[in-house]
Structure formats: structure tokens, C-alpha cells
Amino acid sequence: xxxxxxxxxxxxxxxxxxxxxxxxxxxxxxxxxxxxxxxxxxxxxxxxxxxxxxxxxxxxxxxxxxxxxxxxxxxxxxxx
Numbered sequence: 001x002x003x004x005x006x007x008x009x010x011x012x013x014x015x016x017x018x019x020x021x022x023x024x025x026x027x028x029x030x031x032x033x034x035x036x037x038x039x040x041x042x043x044x045x046x047x048x049x050x051x052x053x054x055x056x057x058x059x060x061x062x063x064x065x066x067x068x069x070x071x072x073x074x075x076x077x078x079x080x
Contacts, residue, residue: 036076040068 033039047053051065067073
């Protein structure tokens, strides 16, 4: 390599990381829901309202998902 090529500054990784960090902050603006009811409602929006699909992903019955949504079960499981 010639001296000219060695003296060229490396691409600024710090600047790229800063831009990525700002973009990530814009995507995640809200904190995660805390109550079991709110968590289930949020997860149902991700599976397009299908209690069966959500129950399968969580490894619980459809009835359990419905209980969470109705507010009858208030303590969230670790799976949520």
C-alpha cells in the first residue's frame, strides 16, 4: 500500500452506531405492558386477534388466553 492509502481515515463506526441507536429509539417508544390483561391484548394484536394462535405460542389453552383478556387472571405467567 502506498502512504496515501494508509493515511485515509477509516469509516466512522461511531457515527453509524449513533444513527442506528436513534432509529431504534424511534421504534421502541412505549414501555412494555405490565398487567396480564394489557400484555395479552398487545400479543393478540401481533397475532392478528387469534386466541388460538396466541395460546399455541404461549403453550397454554385458548381458555387461559380468554381469561387473561377478560381480566379474570391477573398475575402474568413468565411466558407472557
